[in-house]
Amino acid sequence: MDPREWFRGLPIVARQEFVGNVRSVRFLIMAFVTALVIVGGSYGFSGLGGGLFQGPAVNVWTHPAYAADGSHVAVAWVSDPFGNRVVGATVVFEEPETPTAGRQFAEATTDADGFARADAGNLTFVFVTARQGFAEAGSSIQFFPRPPLNFTMVTAAADLDSDGFVDDLGIHVVDLTGDPAAARILVNGTERATADARGYARVDLGPGTSNVTVEIAGESETFPWTAFEVPVVGGPDVTLAIIAGGFGLLFMPIFAIVISFDAVSKERVQGTLDLLLSRPASRTGILLGKFLGSFAAVALPVTLVNLAGIAVIGAATGESPTGGFALAFVGLSLLLIAYFVLLQLILSTLAKTSGTAVLFGVLAWLVFNLLYNIIVLLISLPFDPQTRFQIQQAATLGNPSLVYQNLVFAAAPGDLFGGFGGTTLSPGALGVAAVFWFVFLLALALWTFHKKAAE
Amino acid sequence: MSNGGNPSGPHTRRFLSSPRSPAAVIDVEGLTKVYGGSRGVKALDGVTFSVPERGVFGFLGPNGAGKTTTIRILATAIEPTEGTVRIGGHDLWEDPLAVKENLGLMPDEVAFYPTLTGMQHLVYYGSFYGMSRAEARKKGSELLAKLGLADAVEKKVKAYSHGMKKRLALAQCLLHDPGVLIMDEPANGLDPAGMRYFRDLIRWLNGEGKTIFLSSHLLSEVEQLCERVGIIDHGRIVAMDTIANLTAHLATDAPSVLRVTARGVTEAVVDAVRALPGVASVETTALGLDVTASPGADIGPEVARTLVGGGAALREMRGEQRSLEDLFLSLTKGGGD
Numbered sequence: 001m002d003p004r005e006w007f008r009g010l011p012i013v014a015r016q017e018f019v020g021n022v023r024s025v026r027f028l029i030m031a032f033v034t035a036l037v038i039v040g041g042s043y044g045f046s047g048l049g050g051g052l053f054q055g056p057a058v059n060v061w062t063h064p065a066y067a068a069d070g071s072h073v074a075v076a077w078v079s080d081p082f083g084n085r086v087v088g089a090t091v092v093f094e095e096p097e098t099p100t101a102g103r104q105f106a107e108a109t110t111d112a113d114g115f116a117r118a119d120a121g122n123l124t125f126v127f128v129t130a131r132q133g134f135a136e137a138g139s140s141i142q143f144f145p146r147p148p149l150n151f152t153m154v155t156a157a158a159d160l161d162s163d164g165f166v167d168d169l170g171i172h173v174v175d176l177t178g179d180p181a182a183a184r185i186l187v188n189g190t191e192r193a194t195a196d197a198r199g200y201a202r203v204d205l206g207p208g209t210s211n212v213t214v215e216i217a218g219e220s221e222t223f224p225w226t227a228f229e230v231p232v233v234g235g236p237d238v239t240l241a242i243i244a245g246g247f248g249l250l251f252m253p254i255f256a257i258v259i260s261f262d263a264v265s266k267e268r269v270q271g272t273l274d275l276l277l278s279r280p281a282s283r284t285g286i287l288l289g290k291f292l293g294s295f296a297a298v299a300l301p302v303t304l305v306n307l308a309g310i311a312v313i314g315a316a317t318g319e320s321p322t323g324g325f326a327l328a329f330v331g332l333s334l335l336l337i338a339y340f341v342l343l344q345l346i347l348s349t350l351a352k353t354s355g356t357a358v359l360f361g362v363l364a365w366l367v368f369n370l371l372y373n374i375i376v377l378l379i380s381l382p383f384d385p386q387t388r389f390q391i392q393q394a395a396t397l398g399n400p401s402l403v404y405q406n407l408v409f410a411a412a413p414g415d416l417f418g419g420f421g422g423t424t425l426s427p428g429a430l431g432v433a434a435v436f437w438f439v440f441l442l443a444l445a446l447w448t449f450h451k452k453a454a455e
Numbered sequence: 456m457s458n459g460g461n462p463s464g465p466h467t468r469r470f471l472s473s474p475r476s477p478a479a480v481i482d483v484e485g486l487t488k489v490y491g492g493s494r495g496v497k498a499l500d501g502v503t504f505s506v507p508e509r510g511v512f513g514f515l516g517p518n519g520a521g522k523t524t525t526i527r528i529l530a531t532a533i534e535p536t537e538g539t540v541r542i543g544g545h546d547l548w549e550d551p552l553a554v555k556e557n558l559g560l561m562p563d564e565v566a567f568y569p570t571l572t573g574m575q576h577l578v579y580y581g582s583f584y585g586m587s588r589a590e591a592r593k594k595g596s597e598l599l600a601k602l603g604l605a606d607a608v609e610k611k612v613k614a615y616s617h618g619m620k621k622r623l624a625l626a627q628c629l630l631h632d633p634g635v636l637i638m639d640e641p642a643n644g645l646d647p648a649g650m651r652y653f654r655d656l657i658r659w660l661n662g663e664g665k666t667i668f669l670s671s672h673l674l675s676e677v678e679q680l681c682e683r684v685g686i687i688d689h690g691r692i693v694a695m696d697t698i699a700n701l702t703a704h705l706a707t708d709a710p711s712v713l714r715v716t717a718r719g720v721t722e723a724v725v726d727a728v729r730a731l732p733g734v735a736s737v738e739t740t741a742l743g744l745d746v747t748a749s750p751g752a753d754i755g756p757e758v759a760r761t762l763v764g765g766g767a768a769l770r771e772m773r774g775e776q777r778s779l780e781d782l783f784l785s786l787t788k789g790g791g792d
Contacts, residue, residue, distance in 0.1 A: 005552050012582045020568075271566025275627070278530040279583040280555040453532075 009281020010289045017293025021259050022300075030255045031301040035308070041247045042309035045239040046316030058086055059170070060130035061154040061200075062139040064147070065117075065178030072120040072143045075178040078110045078130045081158055083170050083200040085114025089132040093118040095125070102127040113198050117178060151181050151216045157225070160202075164234075167205040167227030171214060174199050186213040236313045236321040237413055243309055244329040244408045249401060252302055252333055253365055256340035260294040261361035264348040264453065277453065287449040291338075291345060291442075298337045306330050328411030332404050335434060339400040340364070342441035349448045368401040393424050397433040400441075406430050479505035479541075480635055480666040481512070481529070486538035488524050488690075498524045499535070500690040506668055506683070511661050513681030514670040515783065521690040522670040523563060526639045529668070530560045542635055556584065559628035563639035563670075565620040569613035573599060573623050576612065577630055584631040591630070598626045617644050625656070636660065636667045642676050654679060674783050686786055693786045713755060716771040717743040717762055724765035731757050743770075 021027050058078055065073040078089040089110045094102030106118035110130075120126050126141045139154075153173045160168040173183040173195050180199030185192055187203055187210050195201040203212070205227055213222040267273040276286065306329060314320040347360035372395075380391040396402045409416070410427040423430075486502040489495050499521045506512040516522050527533045529540060531551050540547040542554045567576055574595055581591030599608050602622040607615060615623065621641070628636060641657065642650040657680055661667055671677050677684055678698060685695040694701065720743055728744065729737045733752030738745045748754045755774060762769050 008552060009583060012579070016579055020570075023570075270569070271562070271564045272568060274527060274530060274532040274562055275560065275566070275580075277532045278555060278558065278560040279580065280552045281583055282552070 006282055007285045007288060009279060009285035010292070013276075013281065013286050013289025014293040014296070015289075017263065017290050018296050019293075021294060021297035026258050027297060027301075030258050031305075034251055034255050034302060035305045037247050037251045038243060038302075038305045038309040039312055041243050042239060042312040043316050045242050046236070046313055056137050057081070057135035058089060058130055058132050058137045059156055060091070060128055060137040060139050061156070061172035062126075062128045062141045063152045063154065063172075063174045063178060064141050064143045065152075065174065066147070066176050067119075072123055072126075073178055074106075074118045074120045074126045074128060074141050075174060076108075076110075076116045076118075076128050076130060076139070077172055077174075077198065077200075078114050078116070078132070078137075079172075079200065082160060083196075083202055085198055086110060086130075086132055087112055087114060089114075089116075089130050091116035091118075092129045092131070093120070094127040094129070095120075095123050096127060113180075115198075147176055149221060150219050151175050151183065151214075153183070153214050153221070155212075155225075157227075161204060165207050165227045165229055167207065168202060169205055169212065169225060170200065170202045171195070171212075172200050173214060173216065175216070181216050184215045186215065187211070189213070236317045236319045237325060237416055239313050239317065240310065240321040240325060240329060241409065241412055241416055243313075244333075245405045248306070248329070248333060249336070249405050250369055252298075252336050253340040253369070253401065255302060256294075256298045256337045257344055257361040257365055259298050260290075260341045260344040260348065262348055262351075262354060262357045263290045263294055263345055264449070265351040265354060265357040266348075268352070269354050273453065283450050283453060284446060287345065287446055291341060291445065294345075295338055295341045298341065299334050302333060302337060303330060306333055322413055325408075325412045328408055332408050332434075335438065336401070336404040339404070339437060339441060342438075342445045345445045346441070346448050349445075349452050368399055372399045372402075396423060396425060397429065400434075400437040403430055403433045403437060407434060480508045480510070480543055481506040481668055482539075482541040483525075483529075484539050486525065486528060486540065487536050488521075488528065488533070489536045498690050499528075499538075502538070502687065502690070502692055504685050504692065504695060506666055508666055509661065509664055510683065511657070511667045511669060511681045513677030513684040514668060514687065515674060515677050515684055516670075516672065516687035518672055520687045522672075522687060523639060524690075525687070526560075526562075526637055526668075526670055529637050530558070530562075531555065556631075557634045559631070559633035559636045561624050561628040561636070561638040561641055563643060565617075565624040567612040567615075567620065567623065570611055572609050572611055573604060573615070573626070574608045576623065576627060580627050581630055586631065594630060595626065598629060599623075602626055618646075618649050621645060621649070621653075625653075629660075634664070634666060636665050638667065639670045640672065641669065642671070642673065650676070686783060688786060711748050711774060713744075713746040713748065713758060714740075714742075714771075714773045715744040715746060715758070715762065715769070718768040718770070720744060720762070720767045721765065724762060724767055727761050727765055728758055731761060734758070743767075 057080060059081060061077045061079065063075040065075045067073055074093050076091045078086040078091065080086060087110055091108050091110060092104055093106040094104045096102050108116035108118055110116045120143070124143045127138065128141060129136065129138045151173050153171055156170045157166050158168055158170070159166050171183070171185060173181045175181040180197060181195065183195040183199070183201065185194070185201045185203055187205060192203045193201040205212070205225055207227050209224055209226040211222055212225050213220050264273070267276060277283070310321060310326045310329070320326075343364055344361060347364060348357050351357035351360055376392055376395040380388040383391065396406055406423045406425060407427070407430045409422060410430060482505045484503050486499050487497070488499040489497050502521070502525060504512065514522055514525065524533070528535050529542070529547070531547060531554070534548070543557050545553040547554050571579070574592065577595035578588055578591045581594070586594070596605070596608065599605055602625060604619060604622045604626065607619055612620065612623065621644070625641070628638070638657070642653050645653065654676065657667060657669065669677065669681060681698065683695070683697050684701065686693050720739070725737055725739065725744065728734060728746060731754060733749050733754045735747045735749045746754065746758055755772065759769060759772060
């Protein structure tokens with residue numbers, strides 16, 4: 001055949017495939033879902049610094065109290081991280097046997113106000129553990145022979161308003177009989193809060209060091225508190241890494257599969273394939289047309305959505321992701337889409353029915369996003385840890401999804417996850433693997449279509 | 456699949472003359488197709504035929520004989536295991552694009568893209584032949600009007616009836632004005648009026664100078680349209696000649712049967728009939744007798760005289776002329792619809 005005729009029919013089939021795809025219902029659904037995941041995720045994970053870091057669901061605030069006869073009473077108040085009482089939590093009281101382990105001497109359930117109390121006799125030290133479901137919090141109580149003040153207090157700080165600083169100071173105050181006390185809270189000499197009926201108060205201190213004063217019936221205690229920054233990873237690049245290497249990695253292939261899983265098999269099933277093959281078009285032209293038409297139908301909306309996601313990250317965090325990283329994400333996404341479109345064209349050519357084509361699509365996604373890792377793990381398990389590590393590193397190259405993921409991460413700033421994770425593979429090796437996978441899948445798709453299109 | 460009944464006897468050999476004209480537009484030689492590897496099913500076995508320019512060639516055979524496989528090879532949908540095909544002087548695998556430029560295919564199963572309109576199909580298909588949108592629309596409108604499909608031009612194909620799809624299939628087949636038409640069961644699934652319409656159309660197309668390869672399992676269709684007929688069974692051509700020659704062979708070669716309705720036919724009468732010159736065999740039936748004559752023998756008067764003379768009450772005597780249909784059925788082992 002004349003080399004100029006090799007690609008005959010390509011633009012015609014590509015245009016038809018593209019127009020047919022973007023007019024389909026499945027295209028609209030997938031474009032919507034992808035936008036929701038990528039743009040929504042970009043917005044949601046931009047707030048990563050605060051909201052998701054709250055520690056356990058329950059706090060336990062413990063106090064020493066003294067009965068009229070001078071015996072000790074262990075007092076525990078159980079709340080959520082925001083100071084709302086938790087009713088019905090189990091509280092276990094233990095006396096120490098070793099510095100770290102204890103022997104239970106009492107168990108109680110928190111009352112309607114969130115309090116649990118236990119008679120501690122003459123014990124001077126008590127471990128307290130509160131449990132609600134699988135949420136658990138522990139504390140301890142030290143009994144003094146002569147209490148220094150007419151109240152006891154416990155403080156706990158967290159970043160409850162997601163401002164990136166651990167400066168939200170919760171204070172729980174009871175009097176020496178163990179009842180909630182009407183405390184006033186002053187910050188740098190100014191009254192800022194009053195304890196509620198259960199003895200809880202909270203103040204937002206702001207950055208820097210503050211002097212906090214707790215005052216009850218003329219007695220007071222003042223202590224300094226320095227707010228520190230939330231020690232978790234965050235920022236635009238981390239959000240982008242989560243979107244690019246996580247959500248995008250999983251959802252962009254789904255879009256590609258949904259669009260292209262029946263590109264050939266549908267023509268076969270509905271009987272239009274023979275008519276198409278009888279046209280003056282080369283099989284190479286038809287297959288490449290199918291590829292480009294499906295690819296464009298996925299790549300166009302995904303690129304728009306990816307760019308929108310990057311813009312949203314910039315708007316939500318007030319800081320744009322690193323340029324090279326963002327660019328690598330947008331560019332390599334096209335490669336990931338191309339991989340899965342080509343893979344589906346191969347499988348679609350082999351599928352004799354629509355059902356098989358759907359099954360192949362689901363399997364392709366499962367294999368590269370889930371089963372591959374499990375299989376690599378199973379294969380590497382019998383080896384010593386060093387060999388296991390090396391097998392797992394090398395196996396990255398055998399999965400186009402992982403090649404994409406590691407190439408995207410290779411373009412990210414080095415300390416992204418505090419240096420955790422990553423790969424020992426060089427960007428060069430990953431780049432060669434990326435090109436290999438594209439060429440290999442393209443050649444296989446062409447060969448399969450030439451051989452099997454109409455058998 | 457039975458191979459035991461292959462027509463290798465002297466009776467069928469005679470029909471296998473296939474003079475291959477150098478001016479043949481379709482020239483098929485030794486076409487063999489095996490599905491599923493070396494131990495697979497042999498769908499075609501050495502199929503050879505040719506169709507001259509402006510000829511109408513009838514490809515006749517029961518369902519599953521290999522007609523559609525042959526057509527899919529001619530349309531380059533599948534490749535043969537062996538054999539060559541030249542259409543319009545071009546080899547089908549060395550120069551497929553040149554062949555396909557000049558080829559119109561009407562498949563048996565008329566299938567289209569359900570969400571496209573009839574006109575969108577024609578515009579899409581036309582673009583493969585370098586037709587602009589406007590050109591395809593103009594040509595398509597003319598064709599669809601001629602085919603009585605003008606009202607449905609802008610309707611989606613999923614709303615088409617079978618007959619409408621057949622017409623659209625013909626429209627896409629003729630759109631680029633090909634010189635060679637490959638038609639697989641064009642009358643399949645049509646009512647008598649529709650079949651007649653297609654017959655007239657095919658005659659007209661042939662008059663316009665098209666070379667037509669027509670596959671069918673309906674003898675009547677082929678008999679009325681084609682000059683030459685090839686009969687295929689179990690992947691082999693079992694007879695090939697002009698309709699006139701095949702019929703002539705029948706007149707001289709094929710035995711004829713007298714169906715006799717009579718009462719009181721005794722053993723003695725049957726023996727007397729069997730003894731008549733020119734009688735090949737006699738069988739008693741519920742109605743009376745079936746008497747088979749030797750080829751060319753005119754036994755009617757003698758049989759009648761013998762029966763009446765033997766005391767039988769003769770009611771009716773009907774000579775059964777062997778037709779192309781009998782030939783077709785006998786060649787294809789009685790297979791058919």
